[in-house]
Amino acid sequence: MEKVGIVGYNQVKLYSDANYGRYEMIFEAVRGALDSAGLKKKDITTVVSATNDYYDGRTISNALTVEPGGGYLADESKVEMDGAHAVLYGLMRILSGNHKLAVVWGGSMASSFPYHTARLYETDPIWERPLAYVNDITSAGFQMRAYMEKFGVSAEDIAKIAVKNRKNAAKNQLALVEAQNPNLTVKDVLESEIYADPVTELMVAQPCDGVAALLLAPEKQALKITDNPVWVIGVGYNQETYYLGERDLSSSKSMELASKMAFNAAGVKNPLSEIDVAELFEAYAHEELILSEAIGFTEKGKGASLSSEIGGDMPINPSGGALGGNPPCATGLIRIIEAVKQLRGEANGYQVKGAEKAIASGQIGLCAQNNILYVLEGGN
Amino acid sequence: MNEKVIVANKGLIRADFNFWVGRYLDKFYDNLENKKIVGNTCPKCGDVFVPPRKICGKCNEVIPLEENWVDLPETGILINYTITPYKVNDRAFRKVKKPQTIGMIQIDGSNTALIYRLLNLEPDNIKLGMKLKVEWEENTKGDPSDIRGFMKI
Ligand SMILES: [Zn+2]
Numbered sequence: 001m002e003k004v005g006i007v008g009y010n011q012v013k014l015y016s017d018a019n020y021g022r023y024e025m026i027f028e029a030v031r032g033a034l035d036s037a038g039l040k041k042k043d044i045t046t047v048v049s050a051t052n053d054y055y056d057g058r059t060i061s062n063a064l065t066v067e068p069g070g071g072y073l074a075d076e077s078k079v080e081m082d083g084a085h086a087v088l089y090g091l092m093r094i095l096s097g098n099h100k101l102a103v104v105w106g107g108s109m110a111s112s113f114p115y116h117t118a119r120l121y122e123t124d125p126i127w128e129r130p131l132a133y134v135n136d137i138t139s140a141g142f143q144m145r146a147y148m149e150k151f152g153v154s155a156e157d158i159a160k161i162a163v164k165n166r167k168n169a170a171k172n173q174l175a176l177v178e179a180q181n182p183n184l185t186v187k188d189v190l191e192s193e194i195y196a197d198p199v200t201e202l203m204v205a206q207p208c209d210g211v212a213a214l215l216l217a218p219e220k221q222a223l224k225i226t227d228n229p230v231w232v233i234g235v236g237y238n239q240e241t242y243y244l245g246e247r248d249l250s251s252s253k254s255m256e257l258a259s260k261m262a263f264n265a266a267g268v269k270n271p272l273s274e275i276d277v278a279e280l281f282e283a284y285a286h287e288e289l290i291l292s293e294a295i296g297f298t299e300k301g302k303g304a305s306l307s308s309e310i311g312g313d314m315p316i317n318p319s320g321g322a323l324g325g326n327p328p329c330a331t332g333l334i335r336i337i338e339a340v341k342q343l344r345g346e347a348n349g350y351q352v353k354g355a356e357k358a359i360a361s362g363q364i365g366l367c368a369q370n371n372i373l374y375v376l377e378g379g380n
Numbered sequence: 381m382n383e384k385v386i387v388a389n390k391g392l393i394r395a396d397f398n399f400w401v402g403r404y405l406d407k408f409y410d411n412l413e414n415k416k417i418v419g420n421t422c423p424k425c426g427d428v429f430v431p432p433r434k435i436c437g438k439c440n441e442v443i444p445l446e447e448n449w450v451d452l453p454e455t456g457i458l459i460n461y462t463i464t465p466y467k468v469n470d471r472a473f474r475k476v477k478k479p480q481t482i483g484m485i486q487i488d489g490s491n492t493a494l495i496y497r498l499l500n501l502e503p504d505n506i507k508l509g510m511k512l513k514v515e516w517e518e519n520t521k522g523d524p525s526d527i528r529g530f531m532k533i
Binding site for chain 1: 397399401402405431437460461462463464465466467468469470471472473479482484486491492493494495496497503508523524525
């Protein structure tokens with residue numbers, strides 16, 4: 001695949017209740033990304049945003065984000081999925097040969113809408129929504145139990161992921177304060193309140209407020225903008241069926257196929273030895289294991305045996321991952337930004353030494369129905 | 381950082397959506413009203429869907445409306461469950477005192493699972509693979525609430 005360069009990025013600090021306007025937040029993210037690359041509004045040729053009408057409380061919600069998002073009198077459109085999917089459309093526009101600079105931004109403020117109710121609107125309106133037994137909370141419980149039962153994985157092994165990510169988040173200044181905990185123990189996680197048994201509260205990536213932005217440019221242009229571009233060398237995406245009662249929730253078929261597609265494009269034969277760091281969108285602690293197995297880091301059911309801390313065999317979510325804060329529509333985009341930081345040596349306090357190749361993923365839907373994976377390579 | 385929070389037009393706009401049930405689910409609901417469970421079978425792979433489907437996603441095959449219906453029993457096995465104190469509806473979400481147990485039940489003879497409450501089952505007595513039976517609502521209406529939940533046989 002032709003190389004596309006990531007030439008700038010910015011993420012606002014995550015808050016459980018930011019208490020400042022969403023347009024300021026969008027402007028801060030997008031303008032910060034432009035500033036990071038020494039670019040101006042006039043350099044933007046296309047904008048793709050990721051928000052959700054239900055989360056924004058308006059229809060065609062990008063109508064009001066034109067100015068803060070850099071879309072004023074520019075080619076602009078919106079994706080109602082994860083920010084990582086918006087990057088896919090930004091990538092396609094750059095690869096079309098028609099654009100020199102794409103701004104991709106995504107995010108929302110979970111403090112200002114009823115998150116679980118808004119997510120209930122994802123469910124089948126005729127058969128499931130009237131009784132609402134299928135929702136984002138119960139589906140998390142089903143997914144974790146399916147995984148534990150199928151492979152005999154213990155709740156302790158899953159709690160360890162929550163501990164690792166929340167400890168990592170404590171080193172990341174942009175993470176959600178409520179998620180940061182350098183002293184957390186497995187016992188704390190297991191004894192935190194029941195969310196949807198066997199999932200406990202501390203295993204959940206807390207929905208919060210936040211916006212992030214990323215800049216994409218074609219190869220030649222990217223080299224003019226920065227000495228330190230990060231290249232997108234592969235991307236893969238896939239989606240499985242909606243109905244939970246029809247899916248094998250113990251693994252992720254869609255991530256398996258998405259990663260095959262991405263690694264194939266990037267020429268990666270052995271992910272475990274060729275990839276230096278992974279930022280995965282884990283909406284719950286158990287998903288980090290399910291996704292990393294689907295990517296091929298270990299056999300199915302063996303994810304917990306991988307040493308995934310910073311300095312381990314395969315550092316996963318050194319930034320704290322989604323467990324460090326989960327602003328709907330921004331979380332996957334932040335994973336890409338965190339992977340970029342690692343490749344540029346800018347992950348202050350949680351840098352993986354010598355990272356040259358990274359992967360980052362986004363997801364959407366109940367039990368990660370749809371997954372997207374990027375393979376990124378450092379420029380230097 | 382001390383901006384006022386404006387709750388805009390609370391209560392002014394209420395968007396009620398209508399969804400066509402469709403002919404397949406209509407037939408399914410008519411049967412529920414008579415306390416019967418029916419499904420339909422993909423002519424290609426033989427998977428049995430409950431509730432019935434028009435299309436088998438795996439085979440990309442249309443299941444004809446007038447054919448391939450199967451009468452199913454009101455029994456099944458528990459293939460997954462969760463226990464949660466959270467209740468979500470289309471207006472709000474809240475934490476309740478008595479957690480609900482929600483199970484995935486595969487009706488005998490089908491390839492998909494229904495998701496309903498498990499009734500009168502203490503957490504210690506729940507086992508995956510256990511046999512369960514539909515507990516019907518006394519006065520059925522031809523909608524998802526006709527099944528009150530599932531009980532241990
Ligand atoms: Zn079929």
